Amino acid sequence: MQDVGLKAKNLSVFYGEKQAVKDISLDFNARQVTALIGPSGCGKSTFLRSLNRMNDLIPGAKITGEVWIGDQNILSPRTDVVLLRQKIGMVWQRPNPFHKSIYENIAFGPRYHGIRDKKKLDEIVEQSLRKAALWEETKDRLHKSALALSGGQQQRLCIARSIAVRPDIILMDEPASALDPVSTAKIEELIAELKQEYCIIIVTHNMHQAARVSDRTAFFLMGELVEFDQTDKMFTNPANQQTSDYISGRFG
Numbered sequence: 001m002q003d004v005g006l007k008a009k010n011l012s013v014f015y016g017e018k019q020a021v022k023d024i025s026l027d028f029n030a031r032q033v034t035a036l037i038g039p040s041g042c043g044k045s046t047f048l049r050s051l052n053r054m055n056d057l058i059p060g061a062k063i064t065g066e067v068w069i070g071d072q073n074i075l076s077p078r079t080d081v082v083l084l085r086q087k088i089g090m091v092w093q094r095p096n097p098f099h100k101s102i103y104e105n106i107a108f109g110p111r112y113h114g115i116r117d118k119k120k121l122d123e124i125v126e127q128s129l130r131k132a133a134l135w136e137e138t139k140d141r142l143h144k145s146a147l148a149l150s151g152g153q154q155q156r157l158c159i160a161r162s163i164a165v166r167p168d169i170i171l172m173d174e175p176a177s178a179l180d181p182v183s184t185a186k187i188e189e190l191i192a193e194l195k196q197e198y199c200i201i202i203v204t205h206n207m208h209q210a211a212r213v214s215d216r217t218a219f220f221l222m223g224e225l226v227e228f229d230q231t232d233k234m235f236t237n238p239a240n241q242q243t244s245d246y247i248s249g250r251f252g
């Protein structure tokens, strides 16, 4: 079982002249869910994307600070970004399966990382779909298009796809915001299952969801980290008035 967490130290992110994330230090524990909350535009997604260097893909974006996994600072120019994204998977707001079969969606990553053996790939596909609570619904249609799945199933497929390359950490950017309540509940159950093995960091706008799924919560405001604590404490007795106002719906 992995024991890998993540530490961000003095992380700042700029888009041109604009600073979207301001000197944030945060630790994320293995086998815990950490929720990032805050009003629109406060820098949650930018911060999240920095943790596996997805911001590298945005022209004009600049990151300073450090992000440590064990003894590796992943912001170092020496980091192999492909390997990094194997270790730190990402699930987006909208399910984005490849235009391929269910099987090929899952097998793509392991194959890319060198696994060719059909039996091994079959095993990975089954295990990943089982872990994403999607095996029973898909085992008889593995070679059918992933696009024929419902939105909720597609999102679980995307989670299965990220698990298939054996990450240590899974980043989720509002993974249920495009889904109906039943699919949302399934994703939340899945997050609770997955945290037994992974470090999960989730951006959510939904306060109830943050309270239900996370162990710790970080509240962001205008690019700054206002408060970070155990979720129970944050939602019942926050230390900061702005956190309290946001959580109780007085702004945001």
Ligand SMILES: Nc1ncnc2c1ncn2[C@@H]1O[C@H](COP(=O)(O)OP(=O)(O)OP(=O)(O)O)[C@@H](O)[C@H]1O
Pocket (backbone or CB within 6 Å): 015, 020, 038, 039, 040, 041, 042, 043, 044, 045, 046, 047, 058
């Ligand atoms: N690609 C980009 N180029 C320029 N500015 C950006 C880019 N992405 C985000 N920003 C700006 O950075 C700030 C933080 O945005 P970000 O999307 O990280 O916030 P957020 O808290 O995740 O918002 P939301 O909850 O609406 O997704 C905002 O002012 C936004 O306009």
